Amino acid sequence: MTDCRGDGEGTNSPMEVYEKLTAQGEEVRALKTAKAEKAEIDAAVQLLLKLKVDYKQLTGQDYKAGCPPSETSVALENRASADGANDEDTVDPWNVSTSNAKGVDYDKLIVRFGSSKIDKELVDRIETVSGQKPHHFLRRGIFFSHRDMHQVLDAYEKHKSFYLYTGRGPSSEAMHVGHLIPFIFTKWLQDVFDIPLVIQLTDDEKYLWKDLTLEECHRFAVENAKDIIACGFDVNKTFIFSDLEYMGASPEFYRNVVKIQKHVTFNQVKGIFGFTDSDCIGKISFPAIQAAPSFSNSFPQIFKGRKDIQCLIPCAIDQDPYFRMTRDVAPRIGHPKPALLHSTFFPALQGAQTKMSASDANSSIFLTDTPKQIKNKVNKHAFSGGKDTVEEHRKYGGNPDVDVAFMYLTFFLEDDEQLEKIRQDYISGALLTGELKKLLIETLQPIISQHQEQRKKVTDERVKHFMTPRPLNFNF
Numbered sequence: 009m010t011d012c013r014g015d016g017e018g019t020n021s022p023m024e025v026y027e028k029l030t031a032q033g034e035e036v037r038a039l040k041t042a043k044a045e046k047a048e049i050d051a052a053v054q055l056l057l058k059l060k061v062d063y064k065q066l067t068g069q070d071y072k073a074g075c076p077p078s079e080t081s082v083a084l085e086n087r088a089s090a091d092g093a094n095d096e097d098t099v100d101p102w103n104v105s106t107s108n109a110k111g112v113d114y115d116k117l118i119v120r121f122g123s124s125k126i127d128k129e130l131v132d133r134i135e136t137v138s139g140q141k142p143h144h145f146l147r148r149g150i151f152f153s154h155r156d157m158h159q160v161l162d163a164y165e166k167h168k169s170f171y172l173y174t175g176r177g178p179s180s181e182a183m184h185v186g187h188l189i190p191f192i193f194t195k196w197l198q199d200v201f202d203i204p205l206v207i208q209l210t211d212d213e214k215y216l217w218k219d220l221t222l223e224e225c226h227r228f229a230v231e232n233a234k235d236i237i238a239c240g241f242d243v244n245k246t247f248i249f250s251d252l253e254y255m256g257a258s259p260e261f262y263r264n265v266v267k268i269q270k271h272v273t274f275n276q277v278k279g280i281f282g283f284t285d286s287d288c289i290g291k292i293s294f295p296a297i298q299a300a301p302s303f304s305n306s307f308p309q310i311f312k313g314r315k316d317i318q319c320l321i322p323c324a325i326d327q328d329p330y331f332r333m334t335r336d337v338a339p340r341i342g343h344p345k346p347a348l349l350h351s352t353f354f355p356a357l358q359g360a361q362t363k364m365s366a367s368d369a370n371s372s373i374f375l376t377d378t379p380k381q382i383k384n385k386v387n388k389h390a391f392s393g394g395k396d397t398v399e400e401h402r403k404y405g406g407n408p409d410v411d412v413a414f415m416y417l418t419f420f421l422e423d424d425e426q427l428e429k430i431r432q433d434y435i436s437g438a439l440l441t442g443e444l445k446k447l448l449i450e451t452l453q454p455i456i457s458q459h460q461e462q463r464k465k466v467t468d469e470r471v472k473h474f475m476t477p478r479p480l481n482f483n484f
Contacts, residue, residue, distance in 0.1 A: 022067045022077035029059045029071050069273070096120075099326050100282065102217070104353055106361050109391075109410040114152050114325075114352060121328055123153040123350060130157060137161045138200040144422050145193050145351070153325060153350035155335070160320055160347045164201065169484050170318040171311075172197055173301045173346070175208035176236065178228035179218055183235045184372040185456070186354030189419065191239045193351070194322045198245060204310060204480045205246045207236060208301050212251040216290040226252050233471050235375055238462040241474075244481045247310060248474045251297055257477065260313075261306040267341045268296035272333060280329050299334035302346035309477045317484060318344045325350035355415055359391040375460070379453045386413065386445050386452070393434075394441030405437040406444075413441075413448040420451050 036052045063071045097106040097113060106112050118125055126149070131142050134157075145151045160170055174194050176187065198205050209232060211225040218225075229250045236248060255262055274292065277283055283292055300306050304317035311317055321331060328350060335345040355361075356371035370389055373382055393411030395401040408414040408431050421427050430447065433439035 022063070025059060025063045026071070026077050029056070029063055030073065032056045032059055033073060069276075101326050101329060104326055109359060109361065111355060111361070111415075112353060117325060118153050121153075121325065121332070123155050123325075123328065123348070124157075126152050126154050126157070126349070130154070133158070133161055137164055140200045143193060143196045144424065145189070145196075145419075147424065148418055149352070150189070150419060151193060151322070151349050151351045154348060155331075156345060156347035157320075157349060160318060163318060168318075169203055169482070170201075170320050170347075171203055171304065171482075172205040173208070173319050173321050174205070174323055175210060175298070175301075176232050177210045177213055178225060178232040179214050179220075181228055181231045182374045182376045183232055184374045185416075185420075185452070186372070187235075188239065188375070188459075189351055189354055190322050190324065191236055191241075193349075195239055195241055197320070197322060198242065203245070204482045205241065206301050206307060206310070207246065207248040208298070209233060209248065209250045210294075210298065212255075212290075212297065213294055215252075216288060216294060222252065226250060230471060233475065234463055234466045235459075237466045237470065237474055238459055240462070243470070243474055246474060247307065247477065247480060248471075249477070250475065253475070254477070255297065258306070258308075260308045261300055264300040264303050264306050264341075265296045268299050268334070268337050269293060271337045271340050272296065276333070280333055295330055295333055298330045299337065302331065302334050302338070303343045307477075310480050310482065311484065314484070315343055319346040320349065321346050322349045323351070324353060326353070354419065355412055357385060357389040357391065357412055359410070359412060373452065373456070375456060375463075377456060379457065382452055382456065383449050386449050387442075390416075390445060390448070392441045392445075394444075398440065401440055402437040406434045406439075406441060408434050411441070411444065413445045416448050417451060420455060 032052065032055055036049070036056055039049045039052055060071045063069075067077050069077070097108075097117065098104065099112060099117060104112070115125075126146065131146050134146065135142050143151075164170065172194055174190050176183075194205060197203075209229040211222075211229040214220060214228070215222050215225045220228075229252070233248050255265070272295070277292055277295060281291075281295065302319045302321065303315060304311040304319065305313055305315040323331075328348065331346055331348055338345045357373070358371055370385070373385055377385070390412040391410070393407035393409065393414065395404055395406065411434070414431065414434060417427060417430065421430075430439060430444065434444055
């Protein structure tokens with residue numbers, strides 16, 4: 009272990025330091041057993057103590073023999089490496105950006121976050137277990153990464169059910185089309201597996217992060233709930249809740265929040281989320297609130313106090329830091345780790361370097377937009393992968409990998425063969441940029457119009473029904 013002395017700080021991963029610590033501890037014990045010279049033992053002990061300091065600085069945790077570093081420790085390391093590398097994509101719960109016109113490098117992100125790729129084997133297995141053709145989000149890699157999905161399927165095959173948890177941060181009254189992606193997929197999961205769903209509206213989070221009043225945040229939550237309900241969720245299997253309402257009315261939920269808070273250090277949340285000493289304490293404590301729905305006994309009205317029912321969370325991958333923290337805490341407070349399915353980001357109209365934002369009207373197509381507004385936004389703002397002139401485009405073709413209109417079609421055009429034909433025609437130059445945008449407009453307009461019609465049917469009474477704590481139809 010003497011080679012540890014020359015190692016530069018920051019060059020070792022948490023696991024590498026842990027392994028060196030373990031080996032050094034064994035060396036100290038061996039020297040003492042062999043009754044080695046005091047100076048030799050002291051030197052070995054000093055190195056052991058130094059490694060323990062390095063380990064705590066790197067992970068935020070004290071070294072414990074037999075307890076390798078947690079997923080949260082890996083998150084700390086990943087954040088540190090990302091902060092120090094200019095060429096890394098920026099991906100966290102509040103910021104998504106990349107310099108690549110094709111968007112975030114998701115293969116690198118899988119490695120950085122330590123998740124697993126959704127490969128063809130897993131997609132085929134989901135089809136076998138569910139008995140349904142996989143959703144096109146799975147077939148096309150829009151949901152591309154997972155944690156423990158095989159474990160969920162193993163249990164389901166043994167007739168052990170699970171539940172779904174997803175959410176929405178209500179920062180504005182109107183949602184945009186990108187916000188629909190997790191809800192469209194979650195509804196498909198609910199339908200094919202016939203399981204309950206809880207949807208968290210983090211109005212408390214938006215109050216802490218945005219320049220909004222509590223009343224505005226809660227009103228946005230109720231308005232967003234109407235859009236979510238309009239997606240077609242089954243009221244008998246779905247509970248939608250506002251944090252500002254539910255946490256004060258559910259002692260079991262709050263107890264889980266407190267347990268989580270006790271098991272996460274300030275150093276850890278700073279490393280995972282980038283909090284600083286000037287952030288309000290509400291931000292620092294909030295991750296525990298987003299973690300709590302991952303545990304079934306947070307909803308005693310649904311699961312009758314059981315804490316052993318596994319949770320599956322479909323979400324965009326920028327939310328993964330919350331659930332790496334949750335998965336680290338879960339076994340320490342007696343809960344199964346939640347499983348996750350991660351989606352890619354829905355790009356802004358201006359290009360895939362960032363995701364669509366509700367705060368920028370020109371980057372987004374809102375669920376309240378008229379057919380004319382949709383047409384104008386796509387034609388005026390959608391980044392093109394085509395050439396500058398018709399002649400050049402016919403000769404050299406376009407690039408669908410950077411073309412926003414084509415990217416949007418991968419989300420909303422369900423016919424695989426039609427999508428591939430559009431791709432090939434664009435690459436060959438047979439399909440012009442204006443024609444591609446027209447195809448997108450003709451695809452989006454009826455989807456959004458239909459959503460608006462469904463939303464009109466959502467009454468205040470129906471919202472209240474969805475948001476009232478109550479038993480759901482669930483056989484467990």
